[in-house]
Amino acid sequence: MQIKNTAKEYDVIIVGSGAGGGMATKILSEAGLSVAVVEAGPYYDPANPEQMTQLKPAYHSPRRGAGTTRFFGDYDQAYGGWDIDGEPYSQSGDTDFRWFRSRMLGGRTNHWGRISLRFGPDDFKKKSIDGLGEDWPISYNDIKPYYDKVDKLIGVFGTKENIYNEPDGFFLPPPKPRLHELFYVNAARKSNVKVMPSRLSVLTKRLNNERGVCFYCNGCARSCNVYADFSSGSCLIFPAQKSGGQIDLYVNSMVRTVTTNNEGKASGVSFIDKDENKEYKLKGKVVVLAASACSSARILLNSKSKQHPNGLGNSSDLVGRYLHDSTGGDMMAFIPQLINRKTYNEDGVGGMHVYSPWWLDNKNLDFARGYHIEVWGGLGAPSYGTGFNVNSFNKFFGINKAGGYGKSLRDDMKKYYGSTIGLSGRGESIAQKSNYCEIDPNKVDKYGVPVLRFNYNWTDNEIKQAKHMQDTFEEIIHNMGAIPLWGKPGKDANYGLTKPGQIIHEVGTTRMGSNPKNSVVNEYERLHDVSNVYVVDAGPFVSQADKNPTWTILALAMRSSEKIVEEFKKQNF
Amino acid sequence: MNRRDSIKTLTFASIGAGLLLEGCYGISREKIKRSLTRYEYGRTPEEKLYDDKLFAQKFFSNDELFTFDKLCNIILPPNEFGSIRDAEVVQLIEFMAKDIPSYQDPLREGLVWIDSESKKRFDNLFVDCKVSQQKEILDEIAYYDPNKSIDDYPKPVQWFNLVRNLTMTGYFTSEVGIKELGYKGNFPNVWDGVPQDVLDQYGLEYDKDWIDKFIDQSKRNITAEWDNDGNLIT
Numbered sequence: 001m002q003i004k005n006t007a008k009e010y011d012v013i014i015v016g017s018g019a020g021g022g023m024a025t026k027i028l029s030e031a032g033l034s035v036a037v038v039e040a041g042p043y044y045d046p047a048n049p050e051q052m053t054q055l056k057p058a059y060h061s062p063r064r065g066a067g068t069t070r071f072f073g074d075y076d077q078a079y080g081g082w083d084i085d086g087e088p089y090s091q092s093g094d095t096d097f098r099w100f101r102s103r104m105l106g107g108r109t110n111h112w113g114r115i116s117l118r119f120g121p122d123d124f125k126k127k128s129i130d131g132l133g134e135d136w137p138i139s140y141n142d143i144k145p146y147y148d149k150v151d152k153l154i155g156v157f158g159t160k161e162n163i164y165n166e167p168d169g170f171f172l173p174p175p176k177p178r179l180h181e182l183f184y185v186n187a188a189r190k191s192n193v194k195v196m197p198s199r200l201s202v203l204t205k206r207l208n209n210e211r212g213v214c215f216y217c218n219g220c221a222r223s224c225n226v227y228a229d230f231s232s233g234s235c236l237i238f239p240a241q242k243s244g245g246q247i248d249l250y251v252n253s254m255v256r257t258v259t260t261n262n263e264g265k266a267s268g269v270s271f272i273d274k275d276e277n278k279e280y281k282l283k284g285k286v287v288v289l290a291a292s293a294c295s296s297a298r299i300l301l302n303s304k305s306k307q308h309p310n311g312l313g314n315s316s317d318l319v320g321r322y323l324h325d326s327t328g329g330d331m332m333a334f335i336p337q338l339i340n341r342k343t344y345n346e347d348g349v350g351g352m353h354v355y356s357p358w359w360l361d362n363k364n365l366d367f368a369r370g371y372h373i374e375v376w377g378g379l380g381a382p383s384y385g386t387g388f389n390v391n392s393f394n395k396f397f398g399i400n401k402a403g404g405y406g407k408s409l410r411d412d413m414k415k416y417y418g419s420t421i422g423l424s425g426r427g428e429s430i431a432q433k434s435n436y437c438e439i440d441p442n443k444v445d446k447y448g449v450p451v452l453r454f455n456y457n458w459t460d461n462e463i464k465q466a467k468h469m470q471d472t473f474e475e476i477i478h479n480m481g482a483i484p485l486w487g488k489p490g491k492d493a494n495y496g497l498t499k500p501g502q503i504i505h506e507v508g509t510t511r512m513g514s515n516p517k518n519s520v521v522n523e524y525e526r527l528h529d530v531s532n533v534y535v536v537d538a539g540p541f542v543s544q545a546d547k548n549p550t551w552t553i554l555a556l557a558m559r560s561s562e563k564i565v566e567e568f569k570k571q572n573f
Numbered sequence: 574m575n576r577r578d579s580i581k582t583l584t585f586a587s588i589g590a591g592l593l594l595e596g597c598y599g600i601s602r603e604k605i606k607r608s609l610t611r612y613e614y615g616r617t618p619e620e621k622l623y624d625d626k627l628f629a630q631k632f633f634s635n636d637e638l639f640t641f642d643k644l645c646n647i648i649l650p651p652n653e654f655g656s657i658r659d660a661e662v663v664q665l666i667e668f669m670a671k672d673i674p675s676y677q678d679p680l681r682e683g684l685v686w687i688d689s690e691s692k693k694r695f696d697n698l699f700v701d702c703k704v705s706q707q708k709e710i711l712d713e714i715a716y717y718d719p720n721k722s723i724d725d726y727p728k729p730v731q732w733f734n735l736v737r738n739l740t741m742t743g744y745f746t747s748e749v750g751i752k753e754l755g756y757k758g759n760f761p762n763v764w765d766g767v768p769q770d771v772l773d774q775y776g777l778e779y780d781k782d783w784i785d786k787f788i789d790q791s792k793r794n795i796t797a798e799w800d801n802d803g804n805l806i807t
Contacts, residue, residue, distance in 0.1 A: 057759055062627075173787055175787065205795070345762055348764045414755065
């Protein structure tokens with residue numbers, strides 16, 4: 001299965017195996033095309049006991065799950081993180097961009113939050129609404145049939161709500177809210193903040209016989225061994241292999257460039273076999289990049305040739321530009337009513353059971369674009385850090401003494417367990433030409449490949465939006481009789497706005513458009529400059545929406561892959 | 574248990590003492606390895622190498638580990654659920670000192686401080702002081718005002734806070750501690766909402782407009798089918 005070198009010419013070479021690459025693999029292989037999937041990380045199957053972390057208690061780790069080797073803790077299923085040994089990236093000026101990479105089959109789909117929101121009709125036409133950024137060249141109606149197919153293929157729970165910009169789909173029924181979520185529902189409604197059941201790609205009900213049904217262990221970030229949550233490997237690539245697709249997986253194989261022929265068309269890819277530290281070439285009629293927005297931009301920019309002196313697909317000079325991440329802001333609070341609460345199994349699915357979609361009209365606000373609110377808290381699994389500063393909440397009862405030793409610590413531990421709630425805003429930023437990644441001319445990674453350098457600054461819109469998040473959270477927390485755990489971040493701290501990249505929704509580096517002068521790919525995610533190279537990760541996103549990118553990556557990748565099949569049928573490659 | 578036995582118990586159970594075991598007790602490398610690999614938790618080959626490296630190192634001396642054992646037992650004396658030894662708290666402290674090296678100096682300096690304080694006051698090492706004497710020293714460093722930053726307190730207060738934190742987290746992430754805390758998850762089950770008595774306790778109920786929308790858990794294994802408008806029909 002893991003072939004090192006071959007003279008074979010594939011129909012399609014797919015670079016990366018996350019959401020976009022997985023979808024392309026499924027659609028293209030099931031159409032009978034021969035496919036090479038080139039993944040920078042190792043083979044990974046959530047059902048492999050050697051790799052599995054699901055259902056492990058904290059004490060199965062010698063560090064009790066601490067985040068020393070994996071940022072989100074020992075059991076998080078992302079191999080990589082913000083910093084990878086020997087694979088640096090650099091920053092220009094005061095830029096502080098964070099780039100999270102997961103190197104494994106399935107990529108970041110193995111650990112993501114499974115929040116699966118369709119973009120709404122307005123989300124494709126934001127420039128027409130507020131004059132900022134750019135409209136997509138496609139509309140909701142173009143992509144709706146693909147969202148429908150993704151819902152049925154992969155599964156997502158939710159409820160029909162008939163909200164114009166939060167389109168309904170084919171939903172599985174959602175789970176009931178947890179206790180702290182009911183506190184949130186009542187408190188948010190007092191402030192006229194809409195609350196509705198979450199939309200997560202977790203199988204609360206049987207979808208097919210290939211995948212199991214959720215057994216509520218809260219472990220979606222650990223990737224599900226019965227495939228009850230969406231991961232690209234378990235839901236797209238493995239089924240495609242099972243149905244007899246001609247798929248060769250190249251793992252631990254990091255693509256360096258897209259190779260081109262004398263006419264400037266793509267002829268394949270060159271990649272580094274990380275085990276042997278050697279470079280190999282693969283031949284393909286079509287190359288589909290799905291390495292993640294920034295990695296795909298890096299590959300294109302590094303693919304310089306006589307015909308493409310500025311990098312592949314970069315005649316517009318826009319590859320890497322319009323990079324944008326979601327905004328983020330958080331507040332955590334103590335709910336005095338929940339001290340000494342009765343304990344029971346409150347795990348539920350690996351994410352919140354209710355959330356708030358954007359509920360306001362920006363016409364009445366001093367910033368553009370909205371955010372949704374996520375909720376967290378409850379009787380969570382103990383792991384490293386549980387019990388730190390066990391009785392510091394004493395201060396909320398006017399007791400200015402904490403610490404101590406002896407039996408009382410056990411009582412304090414139980415008293416405060418499960419008494420906190422957290423709110424997180426995840427919002428839309430506006431794509432800026434001046435926010436971009438480029439090749440650092442002075443730095444290469446350990447394989448000798450030039451690395452990315454980031455240039456990124458938030459604008460007033462994002463900062464004001466972050467302030468609005470904090471004000472809203474404070475009000476909701478007050479409504480529920482809770483007390484924020486820390487002071488509200490002020491102007492000097494951008495009102496708690498996260499660093500760009502930190503929300504791990506980076507998109508926009510190979511922007512879609514109908515005009516080759518101001519965009520990189522066309523509406524089928526094909527490079528304007530090269531007729532046989534596609535980009536099916538979040539690079540083509542024109543704007544981010546106040547949603548998560550994954551469901552739209554999947555729908556677009558499906559649409560583009562069907563287009564590739566059509567072009568093959570017309571013998572256009 | 575006398576001090577010598579305690580050290581033996583500690584080091585035998587210790588995850589940080591592979592080399593020591595081999596050197597001092599003549600236990601074969603193979604046996605040590607088997608005792609270490611009980612930590613099977615989905616590591617990549619690189620992560621395994623890193624863990625093995627830490628397991629093969631020993632940071633604290635046996636005397637230091639013995640002092641931690643005393644301290645942790647004062648912080649959380651055993652009860653009917655378990656003890657800090659059942660929870661392998663001292664082993665966790667040894668491991669974390671290697672895993673997070675910034676813990677090393679503060680943890681060790683605190684041990685030096687408490688022994689010098691014990692000698693000064695009672696002419697004994699901390700572990701050899703009477704319980705009342707030990708508590709007399711701890712009472713002066715065990716408390717802080719939660720409205721203030723712990724970093725503004727003298728080093729011994731900061732140190733004891735760190736030891737207390739590691740003790741608490743070590744105990745309450747262990748098998749016995751999780752049971753005592755009452756965490757009941759991480760186990761295949763079917764979530765069907767907050768128990769009624771808990772809802773009643775807080776005067777809450779599930780919204781009548783919502784209740785029909787939630788999953789009917791008796792139908793969870795029936796394959797989903799929809800009509801053309803996206804209404805679930807199974």
